[in-house]
Amino acid sequence: xxxxxxxxxxxxxxxxxxxxxxxxxxxxxxxxxxxxxxxxxxxxxxxxxxxxxxxxxxxxxxxxxxxxxxxxxxxxxxxxxxxxxxxxxxxxxxxxxxxxxxxxxxxxxxxxxxxxxxxxxxxxxxxxxxxxxxxxxxxxxxxxxxxxxxxxxxxxxxxxxxxxxxxxxxxxxxxxxxxxxxxxxxxxxxxxxxxxxxxxxxxxxxxxxxxxxxxxxxxxxxxxxxxxxxxxxxxxxxxxxxxxxxxxxxxxxxxxxxxxxxxxxxxxxxxxxxxxxxxxxxxxxxxxx
Amino acid sequence: xxxxxxxxxxxxxxxxxxxxxxxxxxxxxxxxxxxxxxxxxxxxxxxxxxxxxxxxxxxxxxxxxxxxxxxxxxxxxxxxxxxxxxxxxxxxxxxxxxxxxxxxxxxxxxxxxxxxxxxxxxxxxxxxxxxxxxxxxxxxxxxxxxxxxxxxxxxxxxxxxxxxxxxxxxxxxxxxxxxxxxxxxxxxxxxxxxxxxxxxxxxxxxxxxxxxxxxxxxxxxxxxxxxxxxxxxxxxxxxxxxxxxxxxxxxxxxxxxxxxxxxxxxxxxxx
Numbered sequence: 001x002x003x004x005x006x007x008x009x010x011x012x013x014x015x016x017x018x019x020x021x022x023x024x025x026x027x028x029x030x031x032x033x034x035x036x037x038x039x040x041x042x043x044x045x046x047x048x049x050x051x052x053x054x055x056x057x058x059x060x061x062x063x064x065x066x067x068x069x070x071x072x073x074x075x076x077x078x079x080x081x082x083x084x085x086x087x088x089x090x091x092x093x094x095x096x097x098x099x100x101x102x103x104x105x106x107x108x109x110x111x112x113x114x115x116x117x118x119x120x121x122x123x124x125x126x127x128x129x130x131x132x133x134x135x136x137x138x139x140x141x142x143x144x145x146x147x148x149x150x151x152x153x154x155x156x157x158x159x160x161x162x163x164x165x166x167x168x169x170x171x172x173x174x175x176x177x178x179x180x181x182x183x184x185x186x187x188x189x190x191x192x193x194x195x196x197x198x199x200x201x202x203x204x205x206x207x208x209x210x211x212x213x214x215x216x217x218x219x220x221x222x223x224x225x226x227x228x229x230x231x232x233x234x235x236x237x238x239x240x241x242x243x244x245x246x247x248x249x250x251x252x253x254x255x256x257x258x259x260x261x262x263x264x265x266x267x268x269x270x271x272x273x274x275x276x277x278x279x280x281x282x283x284x285x286x287x288x289x
Numbered sequence: 290x291x292x293x294x295x296x297x298x299x300x301x302x303x304x305x306x307x308x309x310x311x312x313x314x315x316x317x318x319x320x321x322x323x324x325x326x327x328x329x330x331x332x333x334x335x336x337x338x339x340x341x342x343x344x345x346x347x348x349x350x351x352x353x354x355x356x357x358x359x360x361x362x363x364x365x366x367x368x369x370x371x372x373x374x375x376x377x378x379x380x381x382x383x384x385x386x387x388x389x390x391x392x393x394x395x396x397x398x399x400x401x402x403x404x405x406x407x408x409x410x411x412x413x414x415x416x417x418x419x420x421x422x423x424x425x426x427x428x429x430x431x432x433x434x435x436x437x438x439x440x441x442x443x444x445x446x447x448x449x450x451x452x453x454x455x456x457x458x459x460x461x462x463x464x465x466x467x468x469x470x471x472x473x474x475x476x477x478x479x480x481x482x483x484x485x486x487x488x489x490x491x492x493x494x495x496x497x498x499x500x501x502x503x504x505x506x507x508x509x510x511x512x513x514x515x516x517x518x519x520x521x522x523x524x525x526x527x528x529x530x531x532x533x534x535x536x537x538x539x540x541x542x543x544x545x546x547x548x549x550x551x552x553x554x555x556x557x558x559x560x
Contacts, residue, residue, distance in 0.1 A: 007464060008385055010375035014395075014435050017372060021432040022398045025409035032409070087301065098302055100544055101309040107540030109493035111510040112533040115517060116312045119319055119526060124330035126315055161308070222402040225495045225510075229517050243404045250408040251500060263405040274400040278393070 026267075032260035039257075049261035058237070058245055059262060066241045069152075070220035073159045074213055080160070081167030082209070088168075089175050099172065103165040110162070114229025117158045121230070127154075144231065148238030151231045155239050158226055163219070167212050174208040175201075207280055214277035218270055242266060313537065320531035327526050340527035344535070351532050354512040357423070358536075361508060362491035365427050369434035369487040370480065376435075377442030378468065382454065392443075399436035403496040406432060411500055423506045429497045433490055438483040445479030446472075485543060492539065509536055 031037075035044045053059050084102060088095045105113065120127040121144050131142035144154040182200040191199070224243040227233070233240035246266070250259030319327055323337035344351035379385075380392055410429050411420070419425030449472070457467045473480075498511035507515075509532055516529045 007379060007383055011379045013372045014376035014439060015391075017428075017431050018395060018398060018435050021406070021410075021428060022394075025406050025413065028409040028413065029405070032412075038412075084305065087298065094302070098306050101306055104309060104313075104540065104544060107489065107493075107544060109495065109510050109536045111493075111495040111513050112316075112536045115513060115529060115533045116316050118517065119530060120312060120315055124328075126311060126332060129330070161312070218400055222404075224404070225514075229514065232518075243402055246404045247407075250404075251411065256408060256412070259408055263402075263408065267401055267405045270400055270402060271397045274397050275393070278396065 029260045029264055029267075032257050033264055034257075036257050038254060045257075049258050050265070052258070053262055053265065058240075059242075061237065062240055062242045062245045065239075066221055066223075069156065069159075069223070069241065070217050072156050073163070073220055074216055076156070076160050077164045077167050077216065078209065078213060081164050082171045082205070084164070084168045085171035085175055089172060099168070102168050105162045106165045108162075110223075110225035111229055113158065113162050114226035117154070117161075117226070117230050121154055146235055148235050151235060151239050155227050155231065158230065159220065159223065162226065163216060167216065170208050170212040171205070174205050178204050210280040211277055214273055214280060218273050218277070221266075221270065221273075313541075316530050316534050316537070319526055320534050322527065324527060337527075340531040343528050344531045351509075351512065351528060354507055354509040354532070355535060357506055358492060358509040361423055361426055361430075361506070362488050364423075365430045365434055365491040366484050366488040368427065369431065369438045370484055372431075373435055373438035373442055373483065374473075374476075374480075375468075377439045377446055378472065380439065380443045381446040382451065392439075395436040395439055399433050399440075401432075403433075403494070407496060407500045410497070414501055421502045421505050421507075426498060426501050426506050426508070427491075429501055430491050430494065434487045437490065438487050441483040441486065442476065442479050445476060445482075449475050489540070492536070 033049055034046060036042055088099050088102075117127075119125050121131075122128050123132065123143075128142060135142050142150060144150045178201065182204075183196055186196050186200050221241075222243060223241055224247070227239055227241060228244060231239045233244050242262075246259050246262050249255045249262070315332070318334040319331045320340050321336055321338065322331040322334040323339070326335045326337070344355070346352065380388065406429070414420040414425050414429070417425075419428070453471060453475075454467060457471055462470070493510065494508075495510035495514055498506075498508040499514050502508070502511060513529060513532055513536075516532070517524055
């Protein structure tokens with residue numbers, strides 16, 4: 001069409017703003033990562049930070065801890081979300097209300113969720129009371145602020161509470177958009193419930209579930225607010241994740257160069273995961289057709 | 290269904306509902322309990338309204354945060370929408386060089402961890418003298434909000450048939466008139482969802498707010514971090530719980546209103 005050339009200019013405001021806030025900072029990150037910026041003596045050090053990074057036990061530990069956290073969260077959230085979706089798939093007022101309740105925490109600010117859990121896990125909050133009485137039967141005491149295993153478990157529980165709703169919603173959408181004819185024909189052929197799930201429903205769920213798992217994986221790699229409020233990364237370093245270490249390095253210890261170098265590697269990993277996720281979402285067709 | 294399985298279902302659903310209601314109730318309960326009651330556990334509140342008076346009035350610390358949060362999130366929402374509507378239209382309607390790569394680049398901005406951007410922003414914003422201003426924080430939020438809104442709008446636009454555009458051009462509509470008279474009314478649900486998620490991001494974000502502001506433009510989540518971060522100082526849980534509850538109210542209220550479209554927004558907007 002004649003005026004197409006003009007129309008591409010409609011993209012200009014979005015492009016200009018995003019270039020300023022999206023590209024400019026990445027170049028400053030690259031710039032910072034190659035020198036010792038904002039230090040007493042500013043010198044060019046090349047790729048030294050990138051070499052040090054892979055031997056820094058705090059980086060390696062934070063990455064391993066973060067991946068463990070992501071794996072445990074996904075292993076709990078996906079079956080739970082899918083199960084809840086099966087339970088609540090039929091329409092009805094009660095089901096709609098409970099679905100909305102499950103989705104609700106995903107709309108809350110992470111920092112408020114951290115605060116809620118901080119209030120609840122004190123020894124006289126609801127979670128503290130319940131866990132203490134259950135563990136009291138075995139002679140244990142629930143203390144997420146001193147015991148690192150309890151802290152990690154509490155952080156996982158908090159993430160499950162926060163994000164199961166998202167997986168639930170995606171599963172619910174996938175279930176309601178499912179082609180029923182396969183299931184009906186499988187049922188007339190005399191397939192068991194498990195066989196119906198395994199051979200007709202699961203293949204239709206695999207793409208949405210892969211998409212949402214990658215989405216959650218990226219989110220769990222970014223987790224910071226609620227964990228920082230609840231445990232502050234402690235006790236010790238037992239709940240310190242990548243974001244928190246970079247923040248400590250860059251914002252608190254003013255070691256901008258090293259923090260930038262870690263950020264760049266971290267960003268690269270997230271972009272690769274994002275590409276995988278979009279491939280899963282669009283089944284490899286590409287986003288805009 | 291047998292009676293037993295119905296009973297089992299009711300029990301499971303009651304537990305699920307309780308798990309999601311109790312934390313919200315407990316936060317509210319703490320916010321209306323006096324300090325002594327909070328130290329005892331505050332599962333049953335003693336209806337003390339001092340914390341709510343403090344956050345809405347008092348020294349004005351919390352009130353400034355609430356006002357900043359409302360202003361910043363609303364401006365962000367409007368700005369992101371105005372910038373993204375034409376961009377979403379271009380992405381779905383016109384083929385141009387490297388359009389898919391450009392779209393992917395927009396999305397990776399959304400997926401990027403905030404900490405990656407926060408460090409350069411801190412330096413650049415200080416250099417430009419927009420650190421701790423409302424405008425600076427809004428500009429920083431654009432890095433995530435523009436991609437979210439573009440993607441939501443583009444995904445809704447993609448299902449509006451292109452033949453409508455062609456018919457309008459044949460009838461002699463200009464691009465602008467086509468957009469205002471035909472596309473915008475069709476896009477109304479998309480605009481609602483995009484507005485909600487653009488607003489939600491600015492409302493819930495704590496990371497940028499805690500790094501890029503200190504006094505003037507500090508939002509409610511960043512204030513919560515400051516209030517709860519005083520380890521060993523005897524944290525004032527009451528006002529924090531009240532302020533935290535304020536951050537929950539819009540989500541709870543709007544959930545019912547946009548329930549129909551929320552799934553779409555969740556899957557796309559959260560990305």
